[in-house]
Amino acid sequence: MSDPTIGSMPLGNEQDIVMSRQQVRRLAQQLKFSLVDQTKMVTAASELSRNTVVYGGGGEMRWEVVSLGPRQGLRLAFADQGPGIPDLDLALTDGWTSGGGLGMGLSGSRRLVDEFDIRTAPGEGTCVTITRWK
Amino acid sequence: MDRIPILQLGRFLLVTIQVDLQDQTALTLQEDLASRIERTGARGVLIDISALEIVDSFIGRMLASISGIARVLDATTVVVGMQPAVAITLVELGLSLPGVRTALNMEHGMKLLENALAEELDQ
Numbered sequence: 001m002s003d004p005t006i007g008s009m010p011l012g013n014e015q016d017i018v019m020s021r022q023q024v025r026r027l028a029q030q031l032k033f034s035l036v037d038q039t040k041m042v043t044a045a046s047e048l049s050r051n052t053v054v055y056g057g058g059g060e061m062r063w064e065v066v067s068l069g070p071r072q073g074l075r076l077a078f079a080d081q082g083p084g085i086p087d088l089d090l091a092l093t094d095g096w097t098s099g100g101g102l103g104m105g106l107s108g109s110r111r112l113v114d115e116f117d118i119r120t121a122p123g124e125g126t127c128v129t130i131t132r133w134k
Numbered sequence: 135m136d137r138i139p140i141l142q143l144g145r146f147l148l149v150t151i152q153v154d155l156q157d158q159t160a161l162t163l164q165e166d167l168a169s170r171i172e173r174t175g176a177r178g179v180l181i182d183i184s185a186l187e188i189v190d191s192f193i194g195r196m197l198a199s200i201s202g203i204a205r206v207l208d209a210t211t212v213v214v215g216m217q218p219a220v221a222i223t224l225v226e227l228g229l230s231l232p233g234v235r236t237a238l239n240m241e242h243g244m245k246l247l248e249n250a251l252a253e254e255l256d257q
């Protein structure tokens with residue numbers, strides 16, 4: 001069965017991180033992304049889902065198959081209503097972490113996709129949107 | 135909860151990761167391996183990740199810390215079988231897996247461990 005081209009799923013715990021990877025894999029396969037492109041998108045989704053769960057206190061992943069003329073792409077948004085990111089430049093620096101991570105999730109997943117957008121405000125949450133074109 | 139089995143092969147321990155890992159499963163593996171190395175005096179650990187479809191920063195950190203823990207317990211770790219698409223993605227993500235030894239497959243990994251042991255005995 002093929003997934004609808006638009007949808008969402010909750011990100012509340014570790015099991016949801018695994019499910020989001022599986023969902024993004026399915027969508028990328030349906031779009032016939034190359035194996036490397038699938039891997040990049042799933043890896044970025046894993047990083048961003050984990051951030052949503054760990055730092056955002058949970059939230060959701062929304063997906064959308066987008067097109068631009070003949071080109072198709074996959075757009076994912078990771079949204080939470082957590083504390084927000086006070087210093088975005090710092091958070092996007094390779095190796096910077098406020099917890100015990102490697103600090104590679106945000107900066108690294110930005111390199112794995114074609115478009116990367118973050119909206120965040122202290123106390124209002126964070127929404128990271130990524131797009132990869134075929 | 136899933137627990138990843140650890141096999142013993144002579145002086146080496148063998149782990150095959152076959153599931154899409156939950157974070158907690160990865161942490162449990164780290165602890166299980168540490169206590170097995172300590173209990174058995176194993177000198178090498180082979181981790182087969184050929185079934186893994188991605189390695190993100192969490193799994194990368196786990197592999198690096200298993201290698202580090204094993205080293206302190208006097209064992210060498212080799213990660214084998216990383217898929218090419220995973221390797222390409224890992225590099226672009228920016229993970230260099232410091233201190234983690236890798237080999238193309240089980241056979242090469244095993245040889246690497248045996249050589250490391252033999253060199254030590256020579257000294």
Ligand SMILES: Nc1ncnc2c1ncn2[C@@H]1O[C@H](COP(=O)(O)OP(=O)(O)OP(=O)(O)O)[C@@H](O)[C@H]1O
Binds near residue numbers: 091092096
């Ligand atoms: N959704 C979020 N809400 C609040 N803060 C966030 C969110 N996502 C990221 N951050 C902040 O940005 C920092 C950098 O995130 P990034 O994913 O790059 O690294 P990390 O999660 O600390 O480590 P890694 O992902 O490498 O294991 C985090 O340590 C955290 O402080």
Ligand SMILES: [Mg+2]
Binds near residue numbers: 047050051101105106
């Ligand atoms: Mg992260």
